[in-house]
Amino acid sequence: MQQFLQGNEACALGAIQAGCRFYAGYPITPSSEIMEKMAEELPKVDGVFVQMEDEIASIGAVIGAAWAGAKAMTATSGPGLTLMLENIGYAIMTETPCVIVDVQRAGPSTGQATKPASSDIMQVRWGASGDYEIIALSPWSVTEMYEMTIQAFNFAETYRIPVFLLADEVLGHLRESTRLHQNIPIIQRPEKTDLPPFGNYADNCATPMPLFGQGRKLSVTGSTHDEWGYRLTQSPSAQARLINRLCNKIRQDLDKISLFETYFLEEDTEILVIAYGFTARGAFTAVKTASQKEAKIGFIRLKTLWPFPEKIFSNLPKAISKIVVPEMNQGQVVREIQRFTNCQVIPYNKTDGTVISAKEILEKVNDIK
Numbered sequence: 001m002q003q004f005l006q007g008n009e010a011c012a013l014g015a016i017q018a019g020c021r022f023y024a025g026y027p028i029t030p031s032s033e034i035m036e037k038m039a040e041e042l043p044k045v046d047g048v049f050v051q052m053e054d055e056i057a058s059i060g061a062v063i064g065a066a067w068a069g070a071k072a073m074t075a076t077s078g079p080g081l082t083l084m085l086e087n088i089g090y091a092i093m094t095e096t097p098c099v100i101v102d103v104q105r106a107g108p109s110t111g112q113a114t115k116p117a118s119s120d121i122m123q124v125r126w127g128a129s130g131d132y133e134i135i136a137l138s139p140w141s142v143t144e145m146y147e148m149t150i151q152a153f154n155f156a157e158t159y160r161i162p163v164f165l166l167a168d169e170v171l172g173h174l175r176e177s178t179r180l181h182q183n184i185p186i187i188q189r190p191e192k193t194d195l196p197p198f199g200n201y202a203d204n205c206a207t208p209m210p211l212f213g214q215g216r217k218l219s220v221t222g223s224t225h226d227e228w229g230y231r232l233t234q235s236p237s238a239q240a241r242l243i244n245r246l247c248n249k250i251r252q253d254l255d256k257i258s259l260f261e262t263y264f265l266e267e268d269t270e271i272l273v274i275a276y277g278f279t280a281r282g283a284f285t286a287v288k289t290a291s292q293k294e295a296k297i298g299f300i301r302l303k304t305l306w307p308f309p310e311k312i313f314s315n316l317p318k319a320i321s322k323i324v325v326p327e328m329n330q331g332q333v334v335r336e337i338q339r340f341t342n343c344q345v346i347p348y349n350k351t352d353g354t355v356i357s358a359k360e361i362l363e364k365v366n367d368i369k
Contacts, residue, residue: 014149115353
C-alpha cells in the first residue's frame with residue numbers, strides 16, 4: 001500500500017508490523033512523533049503505551065516489558081540517549097532484546113533540538129561500560145525507517161541484544177511516498193524453557209529467553225554470572241566466558257549483520273565516497289553526477305554502522321587511492337574507515353545544523369581529483 005508518510009510515522013508502523021506491543025518513552029525533539037504514533041496505534045493491537053517521567057524510566061520499563069514477553073521499543077534523541085546508557089548496559093549484560101530509536105540532533109547537550117546531525121555514532125557504540133558488541137542500523141529513506149525498524153526487531157530477537165536505529169532530524173521529519181511491505185519476515189521469540197537462560201558457551205549463540213511468570217527461577221543480574229544467571233563476581237573464568245560470548249555471538253555473524261550497498265564501483269575506480277544515513281542521499285547524487293561525466297568514482301552506503309562492516313575493504317578495486325567520507329559530525333565513522341584501509345581517507349564534516357548537499361560533496365570530490 002502506497003502512503004505519504006513522515007519518517008517517524010513509518011518507524012512506528014514498522015514497529016507495529018514487527019510485533020512491538022509495548023512502548024515506553026518521554027517526549028524529546030525530534031523523535032516525539034514516534035511516541036505519538038505509537039500511542040495512537042498500540043491500542044488497536046492490544047498493545048501498551050506508557051509515557052514515563054524521563055528517559056531513564058523509559059528504558060527501564062522497556063527492559064521489564066521484554067522480560068515479561070513483549071517486543072518492546074523506545075525512541076529518543078542525543079540527550080535522552082545519554083540518560084538511558086546505564087540501563088542499556090544492563091540490557092546488554094542481561095541479553096534483553098529491545099529496540100532503541102535515536103533520531104539524532106545537533107549537540108552537545110540540548111544543542112539545536114530541531115536541526116539534524118549524526119552526532120551519536122560513537123555514543124551508541126561505546127556509551128555503556130565494559131566490553132561488548134552492539135548492532136546499529138542507519139536508514140536513508142522513509143521506506144527504510146519502516147523496513148529497518150522491522151530488521152532491528154528481528155536482530156534483537158535473534159541475538160537477544162538491544163538494537164539501535166540511528167536516524168536524524170531531517171529523516172525523522174521528511175515526508176515521502178512509500179510502500180509499506182507486509183511480506184517482510186518477522187522473527188518471533190523462541191519459547192523454549194529447558195535451556196540455560198544466559199547462553200550456550202560451546203557455540204556462543206543466544207539462548208531462547210524464559211519469561212517472568214513461566215515458573216523458572218530467574219536471576220536477571222547485571223553482575224558477572226554463569227549461564228544460569230548465578231552471580232560469580234569473583235570468578236575470572238566466568239567473566240572471560242561471559243564477555244567472550246556476548247561479543248562472539250555478534251562477531252560470528254558479521255556477514256548477516258554488517259550490511260552495505262555499492263554503486264558505480266568498477267575496476268578502474270580511483271575515488272570512493274562512503275556515507276550513511278540521510279547524508280548518503282546527497283553522496284549518491286554527487287557520485288552519480290560525477291560518473292555521468294566519466295569520472296572514475298564509486299560509492300558505498302553503510303546500512304549497518306555497528307558492527308562496522310569492515311569486510312567492504314577486502315575486495316575494493318586496487319585503483320582506489322582516495323576515500324571521501326562526508327558526515328554531519330566532526331568525524332566519527334571516518335576513524336573506523338581509517339583503521340581498515342591504506343588509502344588516503346579525506347573527511348568532509350559539517351556541524352552547523354544543516355544537511356550536506358550533493359553539490360558540496362561534488363565540489364569536495366572535484367577539489368581532490
